[in-house]
Amino acid sequence: xxxxxxxxxxxxxxxxxxxxxxxxxxxxxxxxxxxxxxxxxxxxxxxxxxxxxxxxxxxxxxxxxxxxxxxxxxxxxxxxxxxxxxxxxxxxxxxxxxxxxxxxxxxxxxxxxxxxxxxxxxxxxxxxxxxxxxxx
Amino acid sequence: xxxxxxxxxxxxxxxxxxxxxxxxxxxxxxxxxxxxxxxxxxxxxxxxxxxxxxxxxxxxxxxxxxxxxxxxxxxxxxxxxxxxxxxxxxxxxxxxxxxxxxxxxxxxxxxxxxxxxxxxxxxxxxxxxxxxxxxxxxxxxxxxxxxxxxxxxxxxxxxxxx
Numbered sequence: 001x002x003x004x005x006x007x008x009x010x011x012x013x014x015x016x017x018x019x020x021x022x023x024x025x026x027x028x029x030x031x032x033x034x035x036x037x038x039x040x041x042x043x044x045x046x047x048x049x050x051x052x053x054x055x056x057x058x059x060x061x062x063x064x065x066x067x068x069x070x071x072x073x074x075x076x077x078x079x080x081x082x083x084x085x086x087x088x089x090x091x092x093x094x095x096x097x098x099x100x101x102x103x104x105x106x107x108x109x110x111x112x113x114x115x116x117x118x119x120x121x122x123x124x125x126x127x128x129x130x131x132x133x134x135x136x
Numbered sequence: 137x138x139x140x141x142x143x144x145x146x147x148x149x150x151x152x153x154x155x156x157x158x159x160x161x162x163x164x165x166x167x168x169x170x171x172x173x174x175x176x177x178x179x180x181x182x183x184x185x186x187x188x189x190x191x192x193x194x195x196x197x198x199x200x201x202x203x204x205x206x207x208x209x210x211x212x213x214x215x216x217x218x219x220x221x222x223x224x225x226x227x228x229x230x231x232x233x234x235x236x237x238x239x240x241x242x243x244x245x246x247x248x249x250x251x252x253x254x255x256x257x258x259x260x261x262x263x264x265x266x267x268x269x270x271x272x273x274x275x276x277x278x279x280x281x282x283x284x285x286x287x288x289x290x291x292x293x294x295x296x297x298x
Contacts, residue, residue, distance in 0.1 A: 008229075032234070037179065040264035045177045046211050046235040048266055080263040087263070 002029060014136050022133040023076055041081040054081070057116065065090060068108050072096065074130045086116065089123045093130070101126075171203065171272040172242040172250055174257070177235050178265040181210075184238045187265065191240055191257055198253055206239040 009028045011020050026035050039058045043051035058079055065077050065088070074091040081087075092101070105122050112120040174191070178184045188205060195202050212234050219227040245253070254269060261267055 032180070037264065040262075042177075042264060042266040044233050045179070045266050046213060046233075047177075082261070082263050 011136055016135050018136045019130065019132045020134045020136050021075055021130060025133045025136075038076050039079045041079075061088065061112070064112070065108070068104055074127050084118045086112075086118055086120045087123060088120065090125075092124055092126050094126050094128060167247045168274045169245045169247065169250055169271050170243070170274045171270075172245055172253075173270040173272075174240040174242075175268045175270075176238045176240070176265060177267075178238075178262075179234060179236070180264070181236045183262050183265060184236055187262060188238050188240065190260065194256060195240075195242060195253065198249065200245060200249065200253060201243045203241040203243045206241070208237040208239060210234050210236045 011018070011024050023035070023038075031037065039054070041050075041054045042048045043054040061079060062077055066073060069090070069092055072092040072095055074093050078089040079086065080089065096104075101124065105124060109120050109122050176184060176187060176191075178187075192202055192205065212232050214230060214232045216228050216230050218225065219229045242253075250271065258267065
């Protein structure tokens with residue numbers, strides 16, 4: 001049973017003007033029940049190695065994408081690893097014209113491919129606005 | 137009327153039968169497998185269930201007999217760590233990592249069937265899921281133990297007790 005004093009990944013109730021997405025509204029103990037996983041790899045399974053390296057790569061990738069798409073990320077980035085291939089699925093807003101988005105896509109793919117020495121595929125989707133789940 | 141028509145049996149030069157470069161035919165006998173055991177591990181039970189449906193369907197389509205589909209109980213690895221960076225030993229945080237398993241056992245395969253099935257099933261392995269494969273080979277009994285030893289030895293004369 002959780003203590004009411006835990007602060008991890010929780011958005012506290014406010015005046016009703018703060019918009020919160022489905023991902024942000026649910027606390028970490030809902031992972032596997034109401035939430036899915038944001039980063040899918042085999043490092044954390046029983047008898048598998050490489051959890052720390054994957055965690056470091058994930059942290060770097062999220063910060064990198066936050067910087068290459070300034071103010072455009074609508075929700076958290078989902079990272080999937082299939083063998084050697086790294087698939088990054090991101091939801092973006094529509095502030096930039098498509099040709100600029102394509103340039104940033106190619107730039108991110110080649111740079112990350114050379115950095116991590118593995119094929120990187122970036123799958124982008126634009127949404128008109130962030131989808132609100134609740135107003136807290 | 138019949139100008140330029142290609143009539144059956146009227147070609148002058150016969151073509152050689154087309155050989156598919158991906159299919160290889162060899163004369164050496166194939167290794168036979170009694171059992172092919174595939175253990176799939178994952179964090180999400182729903183993903184494993186859908187993968188089980190997919191693997192069983194693929195085996196049925198290829199004509200491979202499925203011996204059984206076993207679901208061993210999940211293992212939970214728990215960690216209790218200190219909540220704070222510096223002191224506060226009494227306040228801790230607990231994490232757990234759940235690993236669900238699904239074991240698929242297939243009977244009586246040849247090595248080429250096993251190669252094809254494993255390649256297909258491994259290419260479609262979902263992310264976040266790990267697989268371990270164990271193969272049980274069938275071999276012929278070696279020459280030196282085919283016949284029992286007492287048949288090959290010369291008969292021993294019985295000693296007469298006085």
